[in-house]
Amino acid sequence: MTGSVTHLSGGRLSVVATPIGNLADLSDRSRSVLSAADLVAAEDTRHSARLLQYIGITKPMVALHDHNERDRVSRILAALDEGLHVALISDAGTPLISDPGYVVVREARKAGYPVTPIPGPCALVAALSVAGLPTDRFLFAGFLPARRAGRRAALAELRTQEATLVFYESPHRIIDLMQDLAEEFGGERECVLGRELTKAFETFYSGTATAVLEQLQADSNGTRGEFVVVVRGSAPSEGETVDLDADRLLQLLLAELPVKKAAKIVAEVSGLGKNELYQRALELKQD
Structure with a gap:
């Protein structure tokens, strides 16, 4: 020993x-x-x-x-x-x-x-304590890559994570993060975003990813300060790979719509990742 x-x-x-x-x-x-x-x-x-x-x-x-x-x-x-x-x-x-x-x-x-x-004090614990999202399991991912490609890739890996997710983000990238999060996780994923925690202008934005993005864009101070982003984990069903039903829906839509549009619609309906569905739609169209 x-x-x-x-x-x-x-x-x-x-x-x-x-x-x-x-x-x-x-x-x-x-x-x-x-x-x-x-x-x-x-x-x-x-x-x-x-x-x-x-x-x-x-x-x-x-x-x-x-x-x-x-x-x-x-x-x-x-x-x-x-x-x-x-x-x-x-x-x-x-x-x-x-x-x-x-x-x-x-x-x-x-x-x-x-x-x-x-x-x-710890910003991630402070944000979790008031977010109203599950805290029995959470994953702290810190700051995601600054470049969009790296950030999107990191989000794609986390999309099916069932634990609550916590990110830090800087003011000049918070809009980009929320846009990428809405696209990768689906606009209906629940989020709580804390700005300037414990300071005079402490603010919380909450709702779906799309709603939080809209709140930020509508707030003249929405890109000032430091941010903690708390995101509800994936539901177990969201962690499944594209199944036959999703394939069938893609096939029906591809008969009438471009690949990108078809993938977007199925993503919104199923909660699956848009990028994953886009690649699957390309495969189906080629077949």
């Missing part, structure tokens, strides 16, 4: 959740840990300096973000080896949840340093 070996230097790493918007959400324990830390590893030191200022402390800081994390591991491990207490924070929410920190946490644990979670 094997187990982890605790490093003898006394150094330790605390993974500290910070507010996602409302600074009053910072817990007393997070305040205490940040106050006691010898070094703060922060995604953006300028942003995090304002948080530390809010609680009335100053600390030595080191930037730790997606582009330098592997290079900074040795520095943080050296600090731990000196017996220092390092606090890891991100710009908002819980580190490692679509934020940097994975490499540092993994390497610190491998080296035997204690790694302690200081739980607190």
